[in-house]
Every structure is written in structure tokens, then in C-alpha cells.
Amino acid sequence: MTASLHIILDTDPGIDDAAAIAAALFAPQLDLQLITTVAGNVSVEKTTRNALQLLHFWNSDIPLAQGA
Numbered sequence: 001m002t003a004s005l006h007i008i009l010d011t012d013p014g015i016d017d018a019a020a021i022a023a024a025l026f027a028p029q030l031d032l033q034l035i036t037t038v039a040g041n042v043s044v045e046k047t048t049r050n051a052l053q054l055l056h057f058w059n060s061d062i063p064l065a066q067g068a
């Protein structure tokens with residue numbers, strides 16, 4: 001099955017958003033194009049680091065952009 005829905009995920013990765021990133025990465029009907037990070041319960045620097053660590057863990061080359 002080919003991916004049918006291209007998505008950009010805007011997130012503040014904590015445990016809940018880690019699950020959302022995993023779902024987007026591994027759902028066959030989705031084509032994750034970009035992840036952007038924002039501040040949430042912690043600073044944007046920490047959420048960006050969290051997202052980078054998750055992408056590295058899953059060996060993903062999805063682009064990541066740090067937001068505000």
C-alpha cells in the first residue's frame with residue numbers, strides 16, 4: 001500500500017507526542033514529510049532534542065525544524 005496522505009507534524013514531544021510521532025512514522029497510509037517542534041511543558045530546545053532523539057532511535061531521516 002502506498003502512502004496517501006502527506007502530513008507535517010507540529011509537536012512538543014513529551015511522552016504523548018512521542019506516541020504521535022511513532023504513529024505517524026509507522027502508519028502505512030501516512031507520509032510524514034516534516035516534524036516541527038514548539039515549546040510545551042519544557043523549552044523548545046528540549047522538545048527539539050527530544051524529537052531528534054526519537055528520530056535517531058527509529059533511524060528516521062524525516063526533516064526536523066525548531067519553531068518558537
